[in-house]
Amino acid sequence: xxxxxxxxxxxxxxxxxxWVVTSATVVVIIxxxxxxxMAGGYDTPRAxxxxxxxxxxxxxxxxxxxxxxATPLLFVGLAVGxxxxxxxxxxxxxxQLLAGASAAVAVGLAMGEFPRLAALxxxxxxxxxxxxxxxxxxxxxxxxxxxxxxxxxxxxNFVAAYVVSWLVRGPLQEPTRVYPQxxxxxxxxxxxxxxxxxxxxxxxxxxVVLAVATWxxxxxxxxxxxxxxxxxxxxxxxxxxxxxxxxxxxxxFLASGALAGLGGASEVTGVTFALxxxxxxxxxxxxxxxxxxxxxxxxAIMLSALLxxxxxxxxxxxxxxxxxxxxxxxxxxxxxxxxxxxxxxTRTRWRSS
Amino acid sequence: xxxxxxxxxxxxxxxATPLALAAYGELVVERSGxxxxxxxxxxxxxxxxxxxxxxxxxxxxxxxxxxxxxxxAAAVMALVVLWLRxxxxxxxxxxxxxxxxxxxxLYRAVYGSQGAALSVPTISPVAVPxxxxxxxxGRALFEQPAMTYVLYVLAGALWWWLTRTHxxxxxxATGERPVAxxxxxxxxxRVRAWALLFGGAMGGLxxxxxxxxxVGTFAEGMSAGRGFIAIAIVVLGRWSAxGVAGAALLxxxxxxxxxxxxxxxxxxxYQLFLALPYVLTLLVLAGTQRRAVAPAALGTALTEDAR
Numbered sequence: 001x002x003x004x005x006x007x008x009x010x011x012x013x014x015x016x017x018x019w020v021v022t023s024a025t026v027v028v029i030i031x032x033x034x035x036x037x038m039a040g041g042y043d044t045p046r047a048x049x050x051x052x053x054x055x056x057x058x059x060x061x062x063x064x065x066x067x068x069x070a071t072p073l074l075f076v077g078l079a080v081g082x083x084x085x086x087x088x089x090x091x092x093x094x095x096q097l098l099a100g101a102s103a104a105v106a107v108g109l110a111m112g113e114f115p116r117l118a119a120l121x122x123x124x125x126x127x128x129x130x131x132x133x134x135x136x137x138x139x140x141x142x143x144x145x146x147x148x149x150x151x152x153x154x155x156x157n158f159v160a161a162y163v164v165s166w167l168v169r170g171p172l173q174e175p176t177r178v179y180p181q182x183x184x185x186x187x188x189x190x191x192x193x194x195x196x197x198x199x200x201x202x203x204x205x206x207x208v209v210l211a212v213a214t215w216x217x218x219x220x221x222x223x224x225x226x227x228x229x230x231x232x233x234x235x236x237x238x239x240x241x242x243x244x245x246x247x248x249x250x251x252x253f254l255a256s257g258a259l260a261g262l263g264g265a266s267e268v269t270g271v272t273f274a275l276x277x278x279x280x281x282x283x284x285x286x287x288x289x290x291x292x293x294x295x296x297x298x299x300a301i302m303l304s305a306l307l308x309x310x311x312x313x314x315x316x317x318x319x320x321x322x323x324x325x326x327x328x329x330x331x332x333x334x335x336x337x338x339x340x341x342x343x344x345x346t347r348t349r350w351r352s353s
Numbered sequence: 354x355x356x357x358x359x360x361x362x363x364x365x366x367x368x369a370t371p372l373a374l375a376a377y378g379e380l381v382v383e384r385s386g387x388x389x390x391x392x393x394x395x396x397x398x399x400x401x402x403x404x405x406x407x408x409x410x411x412x413x414x415x416x417x418x419x420x421x422x423x424x425x426a427a428a429v430m431a432l433v434v435l436w437l438r439x440x441x442x443x444x445x446x447x448x449x450x451x452x453x454x455x456x457x458x459l460y461r462a463v464y465g466s467q468g469a470a471l472s473v474p475t476i477s478p479v480a481v482p483x484x485x486x487x488x489x490x491g492r493a494l495f496e497q498p499a500m501t502y503v504l505y506v507l508a509g510a511l512w513w514w515l516t517r518t519h520x521x522x523x524x525x526a527t528g529e530r531p532v533a534x535x536x537x538x539x540x541x542x543r544v545r546a547w548a549l550l551f552g553g554a555m556g557g558l559x560x561x562x563x564x565x566x567x568v569g570t571f572a573e574g575m576s577a578g579r580g581f582i583a584i585a586i587v588v589l590g591r592w593s594a595x596g597v598a599g600a601a602l603l604x605x606x607x608x609x610x611x612x613x614x615x616x617x618x619x620x621x622x623y624q625l626f627l628a629l630p631y632v633l634t635l636l637v638l639a640g641t642q643r644r645a646v647a648p649a650a651l652g653t654a655l656t657e658d659a660r
Contacts, residue, residue, distance in 0.1 A: 157581075
């Protein structure tokens with residue numbers, strides 16, 4: 001074929017095929033799950049209508065449910081994406097998100113009297129720093145002692161959850177000491193909403209800007225090249241010349257944690273306005289599915305975060321309107337990950353044979 | 354108010370039982386070189402399996418279905434990691450997510466979204482004559498549900514199997530140097546597959562204990578991270594059968610301490626004690642990494658020359 005003489009076009013064609021098949025995987029899995037619903041005796045047309053209406057069917061669905069859900073998923077998806085790109089298996093985005101949320105609330109409560117222009121950036125910044133520091137512990141353990149980050153980040157998730165549990169029953173608890181949560185943050189530390197009357201907030205814009213910035217960083221800067229080289233393998237990084245493996249890995253831990261921490265900060269300043277234990281329904285774990293579906297591509301992570309946000313918003317509506325269990329969204333997420341893994345396998349098999 | 358040390362120890366052992374069951378499964382898996390993050394999924398699958406099985410055929414059937422359900426979760430993991438050669442961390446996370454979602458969906462679909470208070474047949478503690486009369490530790494160790502005694506036997510058998518049999522050696526070889534094991538005529542893929550299935554069955558049994566010997570019913574997400582705790586226990590126990598027993602007891606005791614402090618009225622934040630075992634696990638990891646107690650090939654995929 002003539003296409004093979006044109007390397008760029010072949011690469012582009014292969015890239016396109018990959019996205020087409022990935023999208024097809026998602027569609028097939030959603031259809032299969034709906035088919036199972038039909039077999040299970042559910043009112044499937046009604047369920048589909050509820051899923052669509054709950055995700056995109058009205059301005060409320062889009063601007064107050066789907067995009068609100070997609071925002072934290074985008075932050076943590078980027079966090080996981082950049083880490084995996086460098087071969088850092090950070091499964092601690094959940095803990096880093098909680099660290100960021102705690103720090104943002106702590107600073108936000110202290111800064112309530114300050115003008116928004118000072119208080120809000122400080123609260124968000126504190127979230128990013130805390131998230132980065134939390135991931136930094138795992139980074140330090142890996143680089144100093146060779147501790148597998150899979151285990152250390154997992155352990156730190158639990159420690160973070162207990163720290164939140166302690167904060168909301170101890171130093172940060174609301175003054176009546178009845179509820180395990182903080183008081184509501186002052187309006188000066190609330191992220192402004194983007195459309196009047198809808199819950200979608202400035203955190204979404206921040207996340208999108210960060211997605212584009214991450215993409216730019218990975219593809220257009222020397223440091224981004226080093227991150228990708230380290231991810232391609234230690235030998236690749238060495239032969240690319242003069243890459244400081246430790247410094248690059250450390251930087252990736254900090255950046256990944258900061259993104260997840262910022263996600264937590266955005267959630268408490270944009271949605272919950274307070275800290276309590278159930279602040280994240282496992283965003284940090286869904287993040288792995290979000291990042292993987294997007295093949296760790298920062299721009300594609302925007303799409304997969306939107307898809308998962310829509311799925312979760314739609315699933316909640318499905319539970320309300322068609323009595324279909326909303327945890328089904330988790331099943332779809334997991335099947336998508338497994339589908340992508342299976343597809344990648346067949347692809348490498350084709351290429352090698 | 355005073356506290357009874359015997360009662361505290363008894364509760365600690367009770368809490369530690371499902372943790373230790375899952376941890377012994379994970380011990381075998383990690384000695385073969387795989388970190389199974391799908392263990393949490395196997396446990397919740399086992400818990401749901403126990404509900405279904407016990408409802409249909411009593412406690413025995415409950416444990417059998419629990420082990421099978423855990424096995425099924427692990428089979429997905431084995432398929433994806435060993436056959437499709439996917440990353441074990443991502444696959445394990447997906448398996449856990451899948452099992453949590455699937456059990457939640459099935460539970461709501463079959464038993465109604467109200468989750469009507471289901472009562473399943475449960476097992477109660479059985480006191481071992483004479484032994485349970487030993488002061489303080491007697492009741493703790495020998496007035497427990499039958500599964501705890503099964504655990505004692507399993508732990509001993511596993512230690513013997515790992516250190517004294519040819520098959521145990523093959524497992525350890527696969528976890529240390531899969532290429533060398535392959536050259537010696539061992540199939541690392543097969544070893545890791547069996548290890549994963551065994552680990553899944555143990556995780557399933559652990560979920561069964563939660564339902565049939567402790568809570569008496571099923572709740573969505575009731576594994577509540579215990580599968581991940583089991584992974585921590587294996588690390589804290591430094592990948593040895595004896596160490597796992599000690600580490601499981603420590604995690605069990607830590608989660609009981611909160612009740613002690615509450616009953617004593619001490620203003621100590623109990624979360625501190627819940628978090629402590631995890632911090633300890635990290636410290637142990639940092640302290641022992643240099644001495645290479647972890648299986649050398651832990652967390653690495655099989656290369657072409659080992660399959």
